[in-house]
Amino acid sequence: MANVGVRAARREDAVLVTRTQIRAWRYGYREFLPDGPLQQMTGPAAEDLWLRQWEEAISAPPSSRHRVLVAVERIMDTDAFPALGPGGVAAPNPNRGVERVVGLASHAPAEDPDLDPGATAELLNLLVDPDFVRRGHGSRLLNATVDHLRDDQYGSVVTWVFADNYAMLGFLESAGWGNDGAERVLNMGRVVTMVRMTTDIR
Template identity: 70%
Template sequence: MGVRTARLEDVEAVTSTQIRAWKYGYRDFLPLGPLEQMTGAAAEKMWRRQWDEAITSPPTPRHRVLVAVERVMPDGDTSDASEAEEVPDSDRVVGLASHGPAEDPDVSPSTTAELLTLLIDPNHIRRGHGSRLLNATVDHLRDDGFRTVVTWVFADDHAMVGFLESAGWGEDGAERVLDMGRPIRMIRLTTDIS
């Protein structure tokens, strides 16, 4: 298990991880229609293009995509080891995080970063991947000179809000309301990493 910078060959896995995480994590509080739009086939193509761009040509050197990986061991179950084809170990992407300078007008992008995405594949939750991604993100942000980090989360995403609060994040009073057939409230959380 570990965290590394995302590579071009990760685009497909990053996209499918995002789709699965959204379907699982948002199913209890987002209306079905908008959730299906966000995770359907047409949206998946758009997300794939956006992740490709974010990974291969980020807008600034301070924008990054990180992935949590688990090591996949080759299947050693063969009847005759001398005839077995060697299969190299590989990494399976099981989560992702992205960050960059914050864009909200009330914060300074020179000192405040935004955690844009933090998602774990639902089949790999509760294994420490979120904590590893968050710690690696903070390490990169400190190296880039940021002192504060903000992120926007759905107010009803109790799992994410609870996770971030347990890591020292708190609401800063900023909120927005999305129209998804009914009002969906988002809150901004912040933490000091100086």
Template identity: 50%
Template sequence: MADVGVRPARRADAGAVAEIQVRAWRQGYARLLPAPALERVTSAEAQDAWRERWTQAIVEPPSPRHRLLVAVSSELVVGFAAHGPAEDADLDAATAAELLTLLVDPLHARAGHGSRLLAATVDLLREDGFGTLVSWAFEGDDVLRRFLGSAGWAPDGTARDLDMGEPVRQIRLHTDITPQG
């Protein structure tokens, strides 16, 4: 088996993270987002902008509690997860965190990288004193909803519509990450 793991992202990882994001979105969101919106957020120009944003997130995160992790296989970045304090007005940012994104390169899917990223995220958030973890998912994203559901996540009843040329519904999922024992 290849050498696999999760580590904090480095500046040099930003390009790979942006490439994975675009590849994963093109494959996973093709039936979830309007085609013009998907093209806009996965174009070459968008990928350059994502690379710059991820570089910024790595070198100057908004707070010490914001992190970008990468999954690696034989030193190749194959996935990533970003998290930070929850920003939704109905949540307490001192105790609730948000999984901002978790994506695995479609070329390396179903090899445990997503589970490793999620476990590492939860471990770090527990160390930071968080007890609740939330994430937004497209209502029709059955893959993400099944993945998080298998880890104990459930909808919390909150939803929102994103304007992507037409409304696209998202639901908020949550889980308790309070250490058991």
């Protein structure tokens, strides 16, 4: 049995957040990114860099509007019972189990020059460990992100997605997001295009 949820990331989560990002990229981007750049993005040197960046993002964000959230599963041990109490009655301990970080989301004020950072936020990351997909973690992370952004008085949110990442595009479109026409063209040994997706959260 597993309990699931979303919470604010803590400093001690940084290692698992980094590993989740690396695993999600290796699995999710392998179909449309060139091997060389993907290996550079997910290799040991890059992993060390990402770890330092996540530690800073979690422990010392630039503002209160910069947040990192994690999706967690607590794997419960249903066979673990406390010692018998008076009357010989025992019950499962709901606090037993191991919590595992299985996804992450981060957001911040939008930085694109055509956007107002006071009114529009950017979803910087939304990633789920490939061993834990299709369990609702992505939707829970997205919903929690929107809740925080509404609390911060944002009216809209954008995110950049690889144009060939059909799984992510389909997920966002099913949640009411749409392509706003902005594009980025990257040279990664061959041309790779990113598109900007947006949604109104008022």
